Structure formats: C-alpha cells, structure tokens
Amino acid sequence: MIDRLTLDQLRILIAVAETGSFSAAARRLGRVQSAISQSVQSLEATLGLDLFDRAGKIPTLSEAGQAILNDARSLVHSADLLRARAESIANDIEPELTLAVDPVFPTHILMESLSALDQAFPQLPVLLFTEGLGGPEQRLRDGVARLAVYSLLVTGATDLQAERLTDIPFVPVVAATHPLAQMPMPISRTVLAEATQLVLTDSTPLTQTLRGNLIGRRLWRFADLQTRLDYLLAGFGWCNMPMHLVETHLDSRRLIRLRLIDDTSFLAPLYIVHDRTRPPGRAGKWLIDDLRKRLAQDG
Amino acid sequence: MIDRLTLDQLRILIAVAETGSFSAAARRLGRVQSAISQSVQSLEATLGLDLFDRAGKIPTLSEAGQAILNDARSLVHSADLLRARAESIANDIEPELTLAVDPVFPTHILMESLSALDQAFPQLPVLLFTEGLGGPEQRLRDGVARLAVYSLLVTGATDLQAERLTDIPFVPVVAATHPLAQMPMPISRTVLAEATQLVLTDSTPLTQTLRGNLIGRRLWRFADLQTRLDYLLAGFGWCNMPMHLVETHLDSRRLIRLRLIDDTSFLAPLYIVHDRTRPPGRAGKWLIDDLRKRLAQDG
DNA sequence: CATAATCCATCATAGATTATGATGGATTAT
C-alpha cells in the first residue's frame, strides 16, 4: 500500500508500550513476536525515527518514541470514534442520545429507564438537560437535544412532532407550620387567595408566560423547582407541586395537602417531542417505548 | 493486515470527495481507477456502510459517507501532524518555537528575525510571549517557552543557561509639555527627584523588586510598557525608556531627552536564556544566530 | 557455573492485500 503509515502499526506501538515488550504485545494481539518486531521496524522506517532504545535486552521507548506514542494514541482513538459512528449509522442508532426533560417528570421513572437504556446500548453516550418551562423546547430548537419531555406551551408549532407521554398530577400543598395547614378543610379560594403562592418563573426567553394556576395576587417567583421546594418547606407560602416531588414530604407530614371546596389537584400533560427533521433513532425510540411501559406500570 | 481500516483508504475517500469521481481521484493519486474502486469497496465492507449512492453514472457521497468523510479528514490531519512531528524530531527541529521576550528588546529586530525564520522553516509554528520583568523567566520555568530574551535579575540560577545578547540603551525622557522639559539642561538629581517618575511594576511573583534606577520618592507604577508610554506622552511624569521605543517621539519632539549633570543614559544588558535541560533545537539556534547578526548590523 | 527461560532480530515461506491492465456495460456528450 502506498501510504506506508498504518493504524495497525500504531496499535502495535501502543500495545508494545503498554505491555512492556514485543513478545507480550504479540501475546496480547494474538500474533507472533516476529510480526511485531517487523511492524515496529516498518514504522520506524516510515517515520525516519528510532522509536526504541535497543541497547538492552528488551527495547525501551526512546524520547522520540514517547512523543510519537502520544500522537498514536490520539489517532487510534479517533479511528475508534469513526468506527463507532459507522456502526451507529449502520444500525440507525444515534451517536449520542440527547434529551431535555422538564423536572416535573418523575425522576425515578426517568432514571430507571435510562439505566435500562444503558444496558441495552452499553456504548451509547447520553446528554441530559433537566430544565423547567421553556427550557426543553429551547434545547430542541438549538439542536443540542434531539428529544424533549415537557408540557407544550405554544400550540401550532408545525415543525415539532409531539406525542402525549403522561399526565402529571399536581396538588396544592403547604408546610405543616403554615397557618393554612391549621385551618379546617376544605378551604375556600378566597382564603387561599390571601396567602402567598410560590410559583416558578421562566428561565428562558421562549415563553414569558407563567404556568400553573394562579389564584392569589401575592406571588413569590423562583427560578427553579428545588429552590421553590426549599421555600415551601420553610413555610413561605403554598403552591401546586407535582405529586411525585412531594409524596415523601406528605407522608412525613412536613407538607400538608390542601383541599379546596371547588377545585383541588389537576393534571398537567407532558409530551415527548422532537423536531420533524430530526426524528429519534433506534435508541431514542427504545427509550420512548420504555418510558411508556414504566409509566403504565407506575400509574 | 488484521486491522482492516487504513489511513490509505481514508485518503482515497477524501480524494474521491474532493475530485468528484473515482477516475479523477485515481489521476490525482497516481493510481488506476480500479484500485480506487476496490479500495472504496473494501472501506465500505470494513465499516459496514454504503458510503456512496450508486444510482447514477458517477457514485455520489451518501449521507453516511458525508458523516464518515468528516471524521476521515480529522484522522488524516492527525496522521499528518504525527508525521510532521516525526520529521521535526528526526531533524532536531523543535515541533514549535516557543519564545518569551522582554518588550525592551527592539521590536523591529525581532520581527525581521522571525520573518527570516519563517522563510527558513516554513512549516514551523511559533509561540511568542511579550512580557516585561520576570515574565520571560517565569515562562521558561513553566515550560511553556523554551527560549527567553530578558535581563537576568536573579544571579546564580544554575539551571538556566544565559548568553549575553545585546545591551539596550535607556534614556530619561519627559513629555514636551512637562515642566521639566522647559528647564535649562543639564538638570540636577535634586530637581528630578521632585518630579514624578513613571516605573513598571512586576506582573509576576518571580521577583518583587523594582527595576530601573529610582531617583525620586514620587513613583507611579504601571503594569505594562505601552500604558506607561501613554501616560508619559500625556505628561504625567518622566521615566527611563529604551531608546528604540522613544526614538520617533524624540525626533517629533513629543518627548524630550533629559540631560542630568552627573548621569544620563545607561545600558541594560539582555540575555538569551534557556533551561539547561531543554536546549534549543536547530530552529532556536538559527534564530539566536540571526538575532546576533541583525543586532551587530544595527549597532 | 551450567542450564533453562525469555526476548529479539533475521530469514524463508505462505497467505493476504493491493495494484495493474483488460474488458464490458452504462451514461453522457458530440
């Protein structure tokens, strides 16, 4: 072959460096020792360098050899990535699963599903964004996520393909130490309206509208769910929270579920969404199926 | 060969993509068309992908082929860098010339010399730091520069090899608008001591001592030469400046050279320095010789 | 100190890969 430098030679160099000798490299690579010796000599001839110091019984890497070894590792790694990409393309598997998920989606369901995905596609890297409100759709539009799970806020977006995934029950809750928790149930909206409602504010420019039912005029806004939960537990006000985030707090009675005369919990639908021009590959489809199954069992 | 993916195959893929056909690639690579055809088929078999759409007379890159082509270019470029490094090592040329220079060194000399170096070693990248005071020695010690040009401040550093390169004449100057410039020459040190002296402050932890002759108690300190020059021209005080930096300003009479009764200009020696364990390669040696020649002509 | 074990370089040979050149089919240009 006319281009004398080969990936195979570089793999051999790396194997010799890692095992410490030509013979050990031969054993590792399943070849005979003389094939290793000849390949190393061929590489040295091609590069015009002595890669090994042969003064002793066993050749050791020269300084030049060490420098070239570093480049060789990089090259061989790039070749492995190229093969991996080829394999993904051949198998219609995404090179990387990129997903943006609204944190109101049950974390335990997502974790279990991603763990199963890891079993099914061991070599597939995953990139996960966990952001509320407009965040997931923004990630889709930016192209950094190929799949997103969130509530659709903007209807009529013809470029996005959305399928209903699940409904998230939200319940109004308050800290056990809050005055509202001491009142007899059910309580009226008038009473609730006098209390501070803790709500989320949008962290992206996509949508400036607030979400969730607004009952009172006294609002405290938070940028993220966890901080809002912290303030809820501290008794700063009440809010509608996804059931799965507060279940343990309700069980331990740190939070009290509020029951209203005319309206209590509601269901927020979540969708699995992708850009019509970038449908999920086999890995993404697998995950969607798995999420649906787990949600069905959990319901 | 056991590793079936080869750099040669990837070069062929790139050549086909760039020329538009197997035949044109063959002409470019000096091979027969059937060798190109077989090599592409071998690559497709190795990757398990169809890289070309063969519906028409001339195969065109498929989407998969385009994705793989991008990776191929990256790999082949890395291989070229590996070869270049091998060639540099083989020829005792540094892979990159890394140099830290005190800005009191005449810029025109350095630029001319580096331009000539570029002619002599066209493929050699250069990394240049221009910093004052302890900066160059710090760069040597950090290992990011292999050569440095600066005044030695710390004597007895046995790990550094220093050779005298040149002497830089410094002269005391002041803006034409400054009161000192209106006084009859020569002026006494007593008079000078009452004026503000603009000095450089060290920007590295290597040495905290100030340099240059300090005459008065009224000092303004600057982090870099250019800023200090700006303030000098604006009439904030006087200072000792390297002649080559102020020559044009003296000629245009924006700056006035101060003449003292007992002392005027002085010479600051500059050295070319390297760490004893990292001597310059052929390119560095070449540059040092060239700098010496140009300084001799300029003197 | 003699022997055994291990490693490397060399070499002959076989197998695999790559390159050439001939050929025919298909498409496009003239």
Next chain:
DNA sequence: ATAATCCATCATAATCTATGATGGATTATG
C-alpha cells in the same frame, strides 16, 4: 450513431503481512 468517460469485475502480478524456524543475547534458577 458514435465517441468519450466512468465504474465494476476479473485475472494476474507485485507488495505487504504473518508464520515458524533459528540463533544470539540476557537473565533467572538450581
């Protein structure tokens, strides 16, 4: 209709890679 060009196939030659045998050198072991 003919010529030019490109590609895939195939037979063959050239080159490269791999094996296995061998001998020399070094180190470990009894």
